[in-house]
Amino acid sequence: MANPDRKLSRLTAVAALLLARTAGADVLPDDRADLFYSKYNGGGMDITGKSVAVRKKVSEQLSFEGDYFVDTVSGASVDVLTSASKIHDQRTQKGITANYIRDKTEYTASYTNSVEDDYISNTSHFGLSQDMFGDLTTVTLGFTSSRNRVGEHGAAGTTWLGHAYSLSYQAGVSQILTKSLITGLSFEVNTDQGYLANPYRSIRYLDNSPGNTKGYGLGAQVYPGTHTSNAVALRAKYYLPYRAAISGSYRFYSDTWGVRANTFELGYTQPVRNRWIFEGRVRYYKQGHASFYSDLFPFAGSQNFMARDKELAASTNLMLDVKATYAFLPNGWKVFKRATVTADVSRIRYKYGDFRNIKNYGLPQYAPGSEPLYHFDATVIQLYMSMFF
Amino acid sequence: MRRSGLAFIGMALALGGCTNLQPWVKPYQRDRLADPIMSWDRDAVSAAYMDHVQEVREGARGATGAAGGGCGCN
Numbered sequence: 111m112a113n114p115d116r117k118l119s120r121l122t123a124v125a126a127l128l129l130a131r132t133a134g135a136d137v138l139p140d141d142r143a144d145l146f147y148s149k150y151n152g153g154g155m156d157i158t159g160k161s162v163a164v165r166k167k168v169s170e171q172l173s174f175e176g177d178y179f180v181d182t183v184s185g186a187s188v189d190v191l192t193s194a195s196k197i198h199d200q201r202t203q204k205g206i207t208a209n210y211i212r213d214k215t216e217y218t219a220s221y222t223n224s225v226e227d228d229y230i231s232n233t234s235h236f237g238l239s240q241d242m243f244g245d246l247t248t249v250t251l252g253f254t255s256s257r258n259r260v261g262e263h264g265a266a267g268t269t270w271l272g273h274a275y276s277l278s279y280q281a282g283v284s285q286i287l288t289k290s291l292i293t294g295l296s297f298e299v300n301t302d303q304g305y306l307a308n309p310y311r312s313i314r315y316l317d318n319s320p321g322n323t324k325g326y327g328l329g330a331q332v333y334p335g336t337h338t339s340n341a342v343a344l345r346a347k348y349y350l351p352y353r354a355a356i357s358g359s360y361r362f363y364s365d366t367w368g369v370r371a372n373t374f375e376l377g378y379t380q381p382v383r384n385r386w387i388f389e390g391r392v393r394y395y396k397q398g399h400a401s402f403y404s405d406l407f408p409f410a411g412s413q414n415f416m417a418r419d420k421e422l423a424a425s426t427n428l429m430l431d432v433k434a435t436y437a438f439l440p441n442g443w444k445v446f447k448r449a450t451v452t453a454d455v456s457r458i459r460y461k462y463g464d465f466r467n468i469k470n471y472g473l474p475q476y477a478p479g480s481e482p483l484y485h486f487d488a489t490v491i492q493l494y495m496s497m498f499f
Numbered sequence: 500m501r502r503s504g505l506a507f508i509g510m511a512l513a514l515g516g517c518t519n520l521q522p523w524v525k526p527y528q529r530d531r532l533a534d535p536i537m538s539w540d541r542d543a544v545s546a547a548y549m550d551h552v553q554e555v556r557e558g559a560r561g562a563t564g565a566a567g568g569g570c571g572c573n
Contacts, residue, residue, distance in 0.1 A: 146544050150552060163544055177544075209524035244522025279559070289528040292537065298561035341562035347539065349531040371559035379536045387536060397558050421558050429553075435541075454545060460556065490552055492545055 136241065138173050138211055140447065140498045141166050148181075152488025153460070155185045171211050179203040188469050188484060189420050192309045197310075199263070201226040212242040218252075228261035228268050238281070252280035262309040272305030290349040300339045307333035313416045314468065315407040316478055326468075326478040329410050331417050334402070339365035344374075355379040366400030369422065384437070391431040399424040405466050406479045420484065424463035431456040445499045452494040461485045 148159040157183035167173040183199045189196070205222035209473040216239045224231040230336040237252035256276040282296035308331065317327035345359030377391040400422035402415035433454040439446055466481040476482075524532075531537065540546035548561045 144544050146548070148548055159548070161544060245526070246522050246524060267509070268525075280561075282562075286524050286532060289524045292532060294539070296562040298560055341559065341561060343562040345539075347537055349534065351539055353536070361559070361562055363561070365558070367558075369558040373558065373559065374516050381536055393553075395553070395557060395559070400558065422555060425557075427557070431549075452542065452545070456549070471535075477552070478530045490549070492548065494542065494545060498544065 119229065126266045136164070136172070136214065136245075138167055138209060139165075141173075143497045143499070144494060146492070146494040148493075149491045150488065152458070153187050153486040155183065155187055157184075158182050165207075166223055173209045175205075175207040175209075177203075177207075178434065186310075186345065187420075188310075188467060188486075189418065189465075192496045197263070197362070199227055201229075203398040213355075214245075215239070230238075230259040232257050235467070246286040248284040250280070250282045250284070252278075254278040254280070258304075260305045260309070271309055274302060274304035274306055276302045291346065293346040296341075296343045298341045300337075300341075302337040303335060306335065306337055307417070309418055311419055313407055313418045314405065315410045315412065317410075323473065324478070326406065327410060331419070332413075332415050333417060337365060337367060339363065339369075353381055363397075367422070369397055369399070371395065371397035385440075386436040386437075389431075389433040389435075391429070391433075393429040393431070394425045394426070395428075397424065399464055403464075405464050413472050418465075420462055420465045423465035425426075425461060425465070426463075427458055427460045429456055429458040447498050449495065449497045451495045452493070454490075456490040458488045458490065460488065 142163075142165045144161075144163045146159070146161040146163070148157075150157040150159075159179065161177060161179035163175060163177035165173055178450075179202070181201050182203070183197065186197050200223070201224060203222060203224040205220060207218065207220035210217045218235070218237040220233075220235045222231075222233045222235075224233075233254060233256040235252065237250065239248055239250045241248050242498040254277070258274040258276070259270060259273055260274055261270040275298070279299045281298075282294060284292065284294045286292050311331055312328040312418050313331050314326050314328055316325070318325060341361060341363045343359060343361035345357065347355055347357040349355050355378070356373075357377040357379070359373075359375045360450040361371075363369070363371040363373070363486040373395045375391065376395040377389065379387060379389045381387045392493065400417060402413060403417050403419070405423070406417060407413065407416055430452065433452065435452040437448060437450050439449045442448060462484045465484050466479070467484040468481050471481040487492075535541060554560050554563075
């Protein structure tokens with residue numbers, strides 16, 4: 111199912127980076143097992159995910175992690191519904207990660223395989239993290255390579271359309287500034303090559319030919335064969351005079367398709383009696399449209415490259431997130447030293463500046479190009495339990 | 500004036516590179532930074548999932564992770 115999961119392979123890279131950063135240099139973190147459940151509902155999509163991850167040290171310097179993730183997708187987003195039917199699909203992801211520590215340096219290597227009916231992804235990642243300047247500074251470097259096979263699922267089965275190759279280079283520094291303030295600067299370059307379009311989505315163009323009751327026609331998207339992006343992010347976290355923390359971040363993004371985006375985030379963390387941690391987060395995102403994006407092209411073939419993916423339209427979204435974590439088994443139980451259970455609920459409102467809702471509106475009330483702009487709300491629920499041993 | 504100021508800054512940086520940089524936050528002063536509430540993301544699986552939720556619905560991608568722990572608290 112290519113629609114929402116076109117970028118799934120990147121999840122692996124992010125996960126690998128997160129694993130690298132949660133494991134501070136010098137000492138490997140505690141062994142850990144995570145059971146994770148997630149549910150996304152919004153914009154016509156219903157996605158349920160379940161995963162299990164186990165990390166285990168085999169020595170003081172070396173640990174391995176295995177993870178298994180399954181998500182089930184039903185429904186289809188509004189732009190898919192304009193030219194295709196609803197979909198039901200399942201994705202299975204398996205990954206293994208190794209962490210090795212030597213003095214002040216930690217090395218991370220991971221490999222992930224993700225399979226669904228119309229998309230197969232294999233991703234490799236290598237990263238290192240180095241503490242320096244009295245452990246006040248941590249420098250991280252990473253490299254990720256992904257090879258993806260892209261297909262389209264139909265009544266007769268899957269038609270494989272081509273491959274997409276991705277390379278990603280990450281660099282960052284984390285810096286302690288005071289005994290209450292830590293900051294981080296991250297930079298990432300991504301390059302993609304190959305079949306980059308979404309085969310389930312269509313462009314729209316004006317068509318006033320007799321017998322066309324809609325006033326527009328639909329056609330295949332034509333994407334460039336390459337894509338390069340840069341992102342830089344700065345963030346900080348501050349320990350308040352009482353036991354609580356505030357955080358803030360900003361990210362700037364630009365790419366060769368003409369998309370520019372800004373992301374702002376603020377967070378607050380409040381522990382209660384050593385058993386609870388409550389967190390709240392606000393995130394605001396804004397982007398401009400890609401240079402070859404249009405909601406309505408003047409005629410078929412009017413440009414070399416044409417897209418109507420709403421992810422390439424001008425848009426904003428605002429997310430509110432609340433999260434509660436409860437620590438139990440403070441004295442341990444059998445092999446477990448401690449455990450936590452977490453509930454996390456996010457509400458996100460997506461608004462589009464030049465993507466119109468043509469599924470629910472059309473002639474005679476709405477001429478092509480005058481339909482209401484599309485917007486939708488999404489709810490994301492996460493429940494997970496972490497056991498440390 | 501501006502050129503001499505730049506030269507002074509450059510010289511200061513060069514000389515600074517010849518001295519041992521002392522950590523201005525000592526290990527025994529890092530109890531706050533070692534508190535779990537100061538972790539960038541305590542739960543890697545959840546953080547990766549939310550990054551994914553946002554990334555597939557937005558044009559932007561990347562630079563979502565902080566570099567290293569940096570705490571030196573272990």
